[in-house]
Amino acid sequence: MSAVQRFQALSIFLICGLAVACGGSNSHTDTATTPVATPTGQNVAPISVNSGPEGNYVDAAFAGVTVCVPGTSECQTIDDVLVDTGSYGLRILSSALTLSLPQQDSSAGNPVVECLPFLATYTWGPVQAADVQIAGERASSVHIQVINDNFTVPKGCTDLGLAPANTVQTLGANGILGIGLYAQDCGSACSQTGSANPGLYYDCPSSGCEVIAEGLTQQVQNPVALFSSDNNGVVIELPMVSSPEATLSGSLIFGIGTESNNALGAAKVYVPDAYGNFTATYKGVAYSTSFIDSGSNGYFFLNATTTGIPDCTDQTGFYCPTSTQNLTATTEGTNGVSGTVNFSVANADTLFANASDFVFGDLGGLAPNSFDFGLPFFFGRNVFVAIENKSTPGGTGPYWAY
Amino acid sequence: MSKTDSRSRRRASGNSWNFLAAGALFAIISSVLPAWAALGGDAASVEADQIHLQGSRHITTAESYNVHEIQAATGTMVREYVSSQGKVFGVAWQGSWPPDMRQLLGSYFDQYVQAVKTQTSSQMGRRPLSIELPGFVVQVGGHGRFFAGRAYIPDQLPASVSAEAIR
Numbered sequence: 040m041s042a043v044q045r046f047q048a049l050s051i052f053l054i055c056g057l058a059v060a061c062g063g064s065n066s067h068t069d070t071a072t073t074p075v076a077t078p079t080g081q082n083v084a085p086i087s088v089n090s091g092p093e094g095n096y097v098d099a100a101f102a103g104v105t106v107c108v109p110g111t112s113e114c115q116t117i118d119d120v121l122v123d124t125g126s127y128g129l130r131i132l133s134s135a136l137t138l139s140l141p142q143q144d145s146s147a148g149n150p151v152v153e154c155l156p157f158l159a160t161y162t163w164g165p166v167q168a169a170d171v172q173i174a175g176e177r178a179s180s181v182h183i184q185v186i187n188d189n190f191t192v193p194k195g196c197t198d199l200g201l202a203p204a205n206t207v208q209t210l211g212a213n214g215i216l217g218i219g220l221y222a223q224d225c226g227s228a229c230s231q232t233g234s235a236n237p238g239l240y241y242d243c244p245s246s247g248c249e250v251i252a253e254g255l256t257q258q259v260q261n262p263v264a265l266f267s268s269d270n271n272g273v274v275i276e277l278p279m280v281s282s283p284e285a286t287l288s289g290s291l292i293f294g295i296g297t298e299s300n301n302a303l304g305a306a307k308v309y310v311p312d313a314y315g316n317f318t319a320t321y322k323g324v325a326y327s328t329s330f331i332d333s334g335s336n337g338y339f340f341l342n343a344t345t346t347g348i349p350d351c352t353d354q355t356g357f358y359c360p361t362s363t364q365n366l367t368a369t370t371e372g373t374n375g376v377s378g379t380v381n382f383s384v385a386n387a388d389t390l391f392a393n394a395s396d397f398v399f400g401d402l403g404g405l406a407p408n409s410f411d412f413g414l415p416f417f418f419g420r421n422v423f424v425a426i427e428n429k430s431t432p433g434g435t436g437p438y439w440a441y
Numbered sequence: 442m443s444k445t446d447s448r449s450r451r452r453a454s455g456n457s458w459n460f461l462a463a464g465a466l467f468a469i470i471s472s473v474l475p476a477w478a479a480l481g482g483d484a485a486s487v488e489a490d491q492i493h494l495q496g497s498r499h500i501t502t503a504e505s506y507n508v509h510e511i512q513a514a515t516g517t518m519v520r521e522y523v524s525s526q527g528k529v530f531g532v533a534w535q536g537s538w539p540p541d542m543r544q545l546l547g548s549y550f551d552q553y554v555q556a557v558k559t560q561t562s563s564q565m566g567r568r569p570l571s572i573e574l575p576g577f578v579v580q581v582g583g584h585g586r587f588f589a590g591r592a593y594i595p596d597q598l599p600a601s602v603s604a605e606a607i608r
Contacts, residue, residue: 095565123567125584156539156588158581159561159570200542200554202561211565219585226586228537234495234514237538314537314587328535332584336566339582344605355560356571406569407580407591408608413568 078276078290078300081175082269088277088287088414090397092119096211097390097397098336098414100277102291104129104216106169108138109180114172119213122275122291124424125332126217128224128259129171130155130162133187134206135213140167143182145242145251152243153184153259154196155224160204162186162215163196166240171262173216176293178265182258186210193248195238215334216262218273218291220315220437221427223258230254264426269294271429272436274301275333279419280400283390287398287418295423295440296432306423306440308433309372315437319380319410320369321346328409329370331422331439335413337399338382339406340368348384350405357387357404368410372438380412479545480592484527486547487511493544494519503606505599506530513540517588522607524599531593531607539581539588546592549577553592578604 086102100122106129107114115138117131143151143166151166164186171181186205204210217224225239232252240253264270270293277289292301311317311330319329321340337357343350351359358364363385371377384403390396400415416422425436433440479486487509491498494513501508511519517536521529534540543550556572556579569582570590581590591607598604 091565093565097566099566121567125567127585157567157585158583158588159557159567195541198541198543199539200546200550200557202558204561209561217585221586224585226537228515235516237515239538315584316587328583328587328589330584330587334567335584336568339569342571342580344603350571354564355573356564356568404568405571405580406582407589409569409582409589411569411582411584 078292080292080298080300082293082298083300084174084291084293086122086275086277086289086291088289088398089285091121091211092207092213093211096336098399098402099211100275100289100333100414100417101212102173102216104131104214105172106131106136106138106140106183107172108140109168109170113138114170117213121212121215121334123215123217123332123334124219124273124275124422125330125334126155126157126215126224127219127221127261128184128217129169129181129214129262130164130184130186130217130259131214132205132207132210133164133185133189136185138169140169140183140185142167143257147242147244149242149244150190151251151253151257152190152241152248153224153239154192154199154241155184155239155259156199156201157204159202160209161196161199161201162204162210163188163190163192164205165189165243166257166259171265173262173291174293176263176266176269178262178267181262181265182260183262184259186214190241190243190248193241195250218261218263219332219424220311220439222261222264223255224261225253225258227255229258261426263293264429266293269297269301270426271295271297271431272423272425274421274423275417276421277417277419280398280415283393283396284398285395295425303423303431303433303440306421306433307376307378308374308438308440309370309376309378310374310434310438312373317373317439318371319412320371321366321410326409329411330409331412331416331424333414333417333422335411337402337404337413338384338415339404339411339413340409342405342407348403351387354387354391357402358384359386359388360384361386363401370410370412378441380416382416479521479529479547480532480549481594481597482529482547484523484529486529487521487523490519490521490544493541505602519545520608522593524597528597530597530599531591531604533589533591533608535589537586537588539590546579549592549594552577553579
């Protein structure tokens, strides 16, 4: 039995195990909006919301991802990889990887290394190739980022002022599975030469790293877009959470309208703008740079001055209302489709005071002039994420549907 | 800067001659100056930012401040809010990629780096950045391929200008 076959067998075992777990959790969830049954199939990967490998992450969903040396059965399953619809591409900590993967070299014959900025952190490390397998889906020779410090971080990367996320302690995960709206992490901007290039990809001879133009197919790729089937997007299914929990089990389903378990059904399609944003309207004011992101660990929106909800004094960036606030926002895509989102925000200090819970349906915080619908938005709501230029029964991606 | 200083600076507003003269002067000499601070710096630092970002710029005037809007070569829009005394009291940015924060935050950059480090180590999780120090505020949001943020010096906001105006 190859490592891949062992992984497939393990996946089937896990899915069966989850079916029981989900059945048990229905007793205290709102069955009207909870996904009815745990889906099964070769396109279904189990995901879990839990505290992560460091035991300190709240409202984060993790999956197992198998990577293989391209064209071989030399494989390794990496657990605790963050499921992130707000980024694009697979990133794995070097410290979690025992395989030696082939390095991508520039035309000058030097290693290609990437600096990818997130909001508060960045990942730095070489671009390497791997066959990527999740559940029964497989993509060959995918460009991924291996996060390590083997190359000196260049000034262009440190000048962003962000904190390095290069260890399991600073990342809180063994990697990031970026499966959002786009097929590459950068896009055409990084293919350009000169000052228009945002400077994510570097050519790294021993003398030091310099920015290079990196073609679309060479960039770190959303692996879903490269699967041989079920490659037009994903569905994330997580049950409703009515009170804090230690863990929560759900499913990451590949493809939209490609199998019996990933039909759009009554979900409405919301088309984003060119930046991957749509409009959220709150108390009559429209915020046009809003978005959905499973990798954000709460509902993040506006600030205390605008909402009248006090922010926390010690947990900076979170809301701490004296009583739980029940709120409503309207979301609208550039296609004119709109719908109502009801959500609640509880006191983050109170939530965090219980050290054994890491799943909160009503965790909220601040985001400048915007609504960032993070992981709690996914609880009790099947969210479809269609990849750019991919055809689906709901139209061509990119879009979200729910 | 103390609040008293801030008020006395506001009383001096209306005298835009210094600012205009400084702007004209620095437009000439900025190419030979080191690229120094934007936030907390004077109008000349906006010139430095424009050169550094290799962008185009236009200026709009509000009641008690000017907004210098720089479109960086990467497409990211940077707005720098300059008081009538010629001081940059706020910066905002929006686009597919973050700007060079060392350039934009100038002398506040090291504080920023320290605050980011403190915050990311105190609470695990990926979310918008919200830093509120007594003399320096930074807020950043977004996702892959979209970043938006603002930074400002609370004590230097002109009278009747709210932080919400910096965007």
